[in-house]
Amino acid sequence: MIQDIAPHRFERAYTPHPAERSDYAVCVSGGAVLLERSGAEWHLPRFAALGAVPADGRYLFSLDGTGCFSASAPEEAAEGCEYVPIQKVRGVRPMETAFAALTGAQLVRWYESRAFCGRCGAAAVHSTQERAMVCPACGQTEYPKLCPAVIVAVTDGDRLLLTRYRDRPYRGDALVAGFAEIGETLEDTVRREVAEEVGLQVKNVRYYKSQPWALTDTLLAGFYCELSGADTITLEEAELKEGFWVRRAELTPHDEGVSLTSEMIERFRLGEID
Numbered sequence: 001m002i003q004d005i006a007p008h009r010f011e012r013a014y015t016p017h018p019a020e021r022s023d024y025a026v027c028v029s030g031g032a033v034l035l036e037r038s039g040a041e042w043h044l045p046r047f048a049a050l051g052a053v054p055a056d057g058r059y060l061f062s063l064d065g066t067g068c069f070s071a072s073a074p075e076e077a078a079e080g081c082e083y084v085p086i087q088k089v090r091g092v093r094p095m096e097t098a099f100a101a102l103t104g105a106q107l108v109r110w111y112e113s114r115a116f117c118g119r120c121g122a123a124a125v126h127s128t129q130e131r132a133m134v135c136p137a138c139g140q141t142e143y144p145k146l147c148p149a150v151i152v153a154v155t156d157g158d159r160l161l162l163t164r165y166r167d168r169p170y171r172g173d174a175l176v177a178g179f180a181e182i183g184e185t186l187e188d189t190v191r192r193e194v195a196e197e198v199g200l201q202v203k204n205v206r207y208y209k210s211q212p213w214a215l216t217d218t219l220l221a222g223f224y225c226e227l228s229g230a231d232t233i234t235l236e237e238a239e240l241k242e243g244f245w246v247r248r249a250e251l252t253p254h255d256e257g258v259s260l261t262s263e264m265i266e267r268f269r270l271g272e273i274d
């Protein structure tokens with residue numbers, strides 16, 4: 001999956017220091033991230049390639065020991081660099097670039113939305129201790145936004161339930177999915193989302209794996225579960241365009257190595273999940 005970048009290291013500890021020319025720049029502009037192309041490979045540009053270390057760089061995290069800093073976007077992309085739309089960044093390689101660029105863009109988006117305190121409206125400042133914005137007037141502390149959500153593979157013997165979204169950029173096969181709501185366990189979310197999206201009841205809900213999904217500020221938790229009762233699908237048409245059962249033998253290879261959804265479909269296709 002996109003976060004599995006070993007032997008490369010994504011170092012999330014908050015260890016701020018001044019940016020240097022050898023550090024990576026995370027420049028986000030108009031829903032795109034600035035990346036530098038080198039043959040078939042992509043990398044975050046180093047400040048040296050952009051000509052200067054900006055005064056407003058903010059430490060985000062490190063990749064293989066090199067700091068990644070947010071930076072104001074240059075008016076024109078430097079030679080060899082181009083703005084890659086955020087929906088396409090998941091497809092760039094190597095994977096550590098895709099993961100760092102998307103996670104960096106997520107943090108940039110969050111910082112932009114937390115310039116002011118949500119309680120009293122005063123200008124917020126960055127904590128000196130941790131990755132958080134603090135209000136100097138009322139003390140409110142805000143951490144990066146993470147929304148828990150579930151991905152649900154509903155099975156019925158050798159059949160798997162697939163869905164397709166109605167109005168999202170992603171057009172391929174999907175699983176039932178949705179955000180946890182107030183007062184729910186993730187297992188409650190699984191049962192509610194399946195009932196809402198496809199009108200089915202499920203049993204034997206089992207946790208599989210999780211995945212940080214920066215595009216939607218989400219922490220995804222994947223679950224497998226079994227159909228309980230009637231198999232007639234009643235679609236929530238505002239969200240889904242299609243919902244259908246597919247036999248294991250009719251599934252095409254799915255794992256593009258990026259998303260939890262594709263890995264879960266592939267594990268079922270390979271018969272590794274009952």
Ligand SMILES: [Zn+2]
Pocket residue numbers: 117118119120121122135136137138139140
């Ligand atoms: Zn405040």
